[in-house]
Amino acid sequence: MRGVWKSFGSVAVLRDVALTAATGEIVGLLGSNGAGKSTLVKILSGAYSADKGEIAIDGEAVRIDGPRSAIAHGVGLLPQELSVHNDLTVAENIFLGDLPMRRLLGLPAVDRAEMARRAGTVLKQLGFDHIDPGRLVLSLSVPEKRVVEIARAVAGDARILIMDEPTAALTDQEAKSLFQVLRRLSDQGVSVIYISHYLDEVFEICDRIEVLRDGVNAGSFATETSDHDAVLSAMLGGAVEQLYPEHGAATGETLLAVEGLSVDGLLTDVGFSMAKGEIFGVFGLVGSGVESLGRAIYGALGPLDGGSLTIAGRPYRPRNPRAAKAAGIAFVAAERKQEGIVADLTLRENLSLPFLDRFGSALRVDVGAEKAHARHWIEALGIRARGPEQRIRFLSGGNQQKVCIARWLVEGMALLILEEPTRGVDVGARKEIYRELRTLADQGLGILVLSSDVEEIAGIADRAIVLDRGQVVGRSETPEEPETLMAMAFHEAASPDAAQEARA
Amino acid sequence: MTTQSLDRPAERRHFGELMGKPWAGVAMLLVFYIVLLAAFSILSPWFLSFNNMMSIGTNMAFIGLMAAAGTPLIIAGGLDLSVAAIAGLAGVIVALLNAAGVPIWGGVVVALFIGAGIGLLNGALATGLKMNPLIVTLGMMSIVSGLALVLTGGLSRPLFDPSFNWLGSGRFLEVPVPLILMLIVFAILWWLMRFSRFGRHLYASGGNAEASRLIGVPVARTQIILYVISGLSGAVAGILLSATLGAAAPTAASDHLLTVIAAIILGGTSLFGGRGSVWGTLLAVLILGTLNNGLTLMDVSSFWQDVTRGVVLLLAVALDIVRTRAAGE
Numbered sequence: 025m026r027g028v029w030k031s032f033g034s035v036a037v038l039r040d041v042a043l044t045a046a047t048g049e050i051v052g053l054l055g056s057n058g059a060g061k062s063t064l065v066k067i068l069s070g071a072y073s074a075d076k077g078e079i080a081i082d083g084e085a086v087r088i089d090g091p092r093s094a095i096a097h098g099v100g101l102l103p104q105e106l107s108v109h110n111d112l113t114v115a116e117n118i119f120l121g122d123l124p125m126r127r128l129l130g131l132p133a134v135d136r137a138e139m140a141r142r143a144g145t146v147l148k149q150l151g152f153d154h155i156d157p158g159r160l161v162l163s164l165s166v167p168e169k170r171v172v173e174i175a176r177a178v179a180g181d182a183r184i185l186i187m188d189e190p191t192a193a194l195t196d197q198e199a200k201s202l203f204q205v206l207r208r209l210s211d212q213g214v215s216v217i218y219i220s221h222y223l224d225e226v227f228e229i230c231d232r233i234e235v236l237r238d239g240v241n242a243g244s245f246a247t248e249t250s251d252h253d254a255v256l257s258a259m260l261g262g263a264v265e266q267l268y269p270e271h272g273a274a275t276g277e278t279l280l281a282v283e284g285l286s287v288d289g290l291l292t293d294v295g296f297s298m299a300k301g302e303i304f305g306v307f308g309l310v311g312s313g314v315e316s317l318g319r320a321i322y323g324a325l326g327p328l329d330g331g332s333l334t335i336a337g338r339p340y341r342p343r344n345p346r347a348a349k350a351a352g353i354a355f356v357a358a359e360r361k362q363e364g365i366v367a368d369l370t371l372r373e374n375l376s377l378p379f380l381d382r383f384g385s386a387l388r389v390d391v392g393a394e395k396a397h398a399r400h401w402i403e404a405l406g407i408r409a410r411g412p413e414q415r416i417r418f419l420s421g422g423n424q425q426k427v428c429i430a431r432w433l434v435e436g437m438a439l440l441i442l443e444e445p446t447r448g449v450d451v452g453a454r455k456e457i458y459r460e461l462r463t464l465a466d467q468g469l470g471i472l473v474l475s476s477d478v479e480e481i482a483g484i485a486d487r488a489i490v491l492d493r494g495q496v497v498g499r500s501e502t503p504e505e506p507e508t509l510m511a512m513a514f515h516e517a518a519s520p521d522a523a524q525e526a527r528a
Numbered sequence: 529m530t531t532q533s534l535d536r537p538a539e540r541r542h543f544g545e546l547m548g549k550p551w552a553g554v555a556m557l558l559v560f561y562i563v564l565l566a567a568f569s570i571l572s573p574w575f576l577s578f579n580n581m582m583s584i585g586t587n588m589a590f591i592g593l594m595a596a597a598g599t600p601l602i603i604a605g606g607l608d609l610s611v612a613a614i615a616g617l618a619g620v621i622v623a624l625l626n627a628a629g630v631p632i633w634g635g636v637v638v639a640l641f642i643g644a645g646i647g648l649l650n651g652a653l654a655t656g657l658k659m660n661p662l663i664v665t666l667g668m669m670s671i672v673s674g675l676a677l678v679l680t681g682g683l684s685r686p687l688f689d690p691s692f693n694w695l696g697s698g699r700f701l702e703v704p705v706p707l708i709l710m711l712i713v714f715a716i717l718w719w720l721m722r723f724s725r726f727g728r729h730l731y732a733s734g735g736n737a738e739a740s741r742l743i744g745v746p747v748a749r750t751q752i753i754l755y756v757i758s759g760l761s762g763a764v765a766g767i768l769l770s771a772t773l774g775a776a777a778p779t780a781a782s783d784h785l786l787t788v789i790a791a792i793i794l795g796g797t798s799l800f801g802g803r804g805s806v807w808g809t810l811l812a813v814l815i816l817g818t819l820n821n822g823l824t825l826m827d828v829s830s831f832w833q834d835v836t837r838g839v840v841l842l843l844a845v846a847l848d849i850v851r852t853r854a855a856g857e
Contacts, residue, residue, distance in 0.1 A: 322742075324742055345741060345742055345743065345744045346744045346746070348744075349743075349744040355742060355743075357739070357742055362736075362738060362739070363736075363738050363739050363742055364739050364742075365736065365739060366731075366732045366735040366736040366739055366740065366802070367735065367736065367802075368731070368735045368802045368803055369731060369732060369735055373728060373731075373732075377728070377732055377740070377743055377745060378743040378744055378745075380725050380728055380729070381725065384725075385725075386724060386725045386726070387719075387720075387723065387724050387725075388723050388724065389723060389724065389725055389727075389728060431743070
């Protein structure tokens with residue numbers, strides 16, 4: 025792709041951008057939100073058309089004027105959200121666009137045997153021949169579903185594969201097996217364009233990194249010879265300061281004490297206590313219980329099956345979100361679109377929603393006060409929006425997340441529970457969010473961060489626990505290196521003592 | 529809502545922006561309504577008279593009442609298909625109690641309570657047991673309309689009481705009483721939805737129920753209240769209808785369920801919740817009523833009127849989709 029320009033209205037999103045990939049090369053495409061990455065790949069995959077610019081595949085100029093023509097030219101796009109059909113079989117998913125046919129009693133019919141045979145060949149090519157082509161996709165794990173998507177592209181003779189955040193819902197191990205598939209493909213001469221927020225991952229899998237910033241090319245880096253800082257500074261456009269703020273020294277009085285917390289099938293006998301003014305981390309791989317603990321404390325799972333909790337010295341029994349709110353507990357869910365924002369409401373309305381009773385009376389909400397409130401937080405957190413009346417769906421993930429946090433910041437809140445606080449948030453906004461969390465902690469708020477991103481917990485938490493299979497398998501009383509936390513999650517499942525030793 | 533335009537640069541106010549305004553859908557309906565009025569005024573000499581306008585209002589009042597209450601319910605993520613059946617039952621209850629010697633206003637109160645009670649039951653099943661509202665209220669529709677037939681043996685019952693019939697055919701300052709009642713209900717609901725805390729909660733509940741629940745918005749309570757309001761509106765509509773007709777017919781209202789739902793959708797309310805307004809519904813009710821009246825004046829058979837109504841509904845929804853696309857959503 026060369027000299028690509030694209031504007032929406034009067035806003036130029038891409039200005040003279042180039043992107044190349046050699047045969048079999050894996051190219052990482054990086055950039056903050058709004059840098060133009062998705063617009064660029066949407067042009068390549070036919071979802072948008074460029075205002076200007078040319079696309080050449082194998083040295084020949086091609087015209088891509090829709091998703092179908094992109095596929096015909098061998099460009100396959102794997103969107104961030106899974107796009108498999110759960111109620112169809114693996115083979116049907118792979119060949120949905122081009123079903124092998126035969127004649128049955130003179131009528132056209134799907135040739136199931138041929139389809140299964142060809143699906144088997146493609147899966148074998150990807151190193152996943154243990155997946156039975158006749159299985160329903162419903163029964164596959166998330167990474168296996170990804171493989172089915174890839175198989176679909178490969179079966180359609182894709183020469184260029186575009187992947188947008190393919191590991192967003194995967195654990196580290198699952199991501200590793202996905203990487204093996206990508207390497208195989210690259211050996212077979214398929215080029216991959218790989219979009220991700222995770223620098224480590226990009227460095228691990230990609231041969232080269234292209235950075236976009238504000239719609240222009242901001243640098244090209246061979247991963248063998250460059251480091252994180254160089255790439256980060258190209259993304260952010262300046263010297264990179266540290267992503268995480270300084271750790272705090274938590275010496276405040278106990279804010280939250282949890283003993284023997286159990287939820288059948290999810291959590292067993294979890295105990296910890298955290299102080300006012302502390303950022304307390306909970307790390308665990310996906311499925312470890314890290315996605316349930318915050319909800320259990322917040323009451324989003326209903327009453328507990330066991331355990332006693334106190335908040336600021338007073339006994340507290342999780343029942344439902346309203347009771348938690350009354351006890352001064354706030355909760356920001358991991359899945360912003362499904363569980364965080366109300367997309368059709370404005371920024372102002374989303375911001376005041378949990379504490380609407382503090383704005384005017386029941387019969388008349390004080391919109392003026394709401395607007396002032398919204399303006400205050402837009403400024404204080406650097407939320408990039410047109411104004412309080414912009415609908416929140418038009419904001420970037422990072423700015424939506426800032427709204428989801430800011431709406432809890434009112435008088436009387438003591439504990440802020442955050443699930444995966446920076447999932448799908450670009451590096452620039454991540455840094456701002458971390459810094460804001462530290463400021464809030466310094467002001468005396470207790471912050472409980474639950475994350476499956478080990479670097480995040482290591483970077484932000486003053487103390488942490490590690491979960492595996494619903495149990496606490498490691499504790500750290502000081503800020504810890506990511507490797508140590510990861511080791512706890514992997515190896516010390518049986519004995520917490522071993523975790524102690526590992527740290528010593 | 530117009531403050532939105534103030535902080536935008538002037539050059540960006542192109543067509544898409546205009547179409548993206550919160551009031552763009554309602555404005556389109558208003559234009560359509562005016563075109564319709566103009567067309568019928570030219571085509572029929574009797575159309576544009578005060579009395580004809582008022583008779584459109586009377587005819588549409590009971591449908592308008594149900595559509596008004598149905599609008600916030602659908603916006604909040606619910607649905608009530610039993611509302612017209614409740615209207616039928618309400619009239620029957622008033623008539624039967626009256627025949628049994630209960631004073632007519634006593635019967636009215638009982639009918640209102642039963643309407644609200646059925647709404648409460650709908651709400652409890654839909655939110656408490658998390659049953660699909662379509663199924664809950666479809667079942668309820670069948671039960672309620674069946675009961676109305678059982679109670680009357682399928683026959684209409686006369687209902688004559690001057691003060692009661694005034695509700696349906698009386699006038700206050702030359703304006704028909706049912707029309708006044710309908711407009712009052714629209715005004716109250718508009719205020720609630722536009723300005724009150726409850727209104728904000730209902731838009732949030734329909735826009736994203738799980739997110740709303742997680743930040744402590746009383747989603748279930750909001751929806752239950754709206755089911756009760758919808759049931760109540762059915763009872764009021766049934767009482768008005770039987771007062772107008774001077775009789776309670778068990779099936780008189782149930783034919784109009786589709787018109788009620790059509791008005792809500794035509795008015796721009798999203799069936800998936802989260803979006804819509806009562807002004808859109810009011811305009812849609814007026815459009816459907818005017819269409820009906822104008823075509824009747826032009827001697828078009830009522831069978832063709834059904835066809836026209838369907839075409840208008842499909843056209844309006846298609847146009848709305850084109851509009852939202854133009855707004856770039």
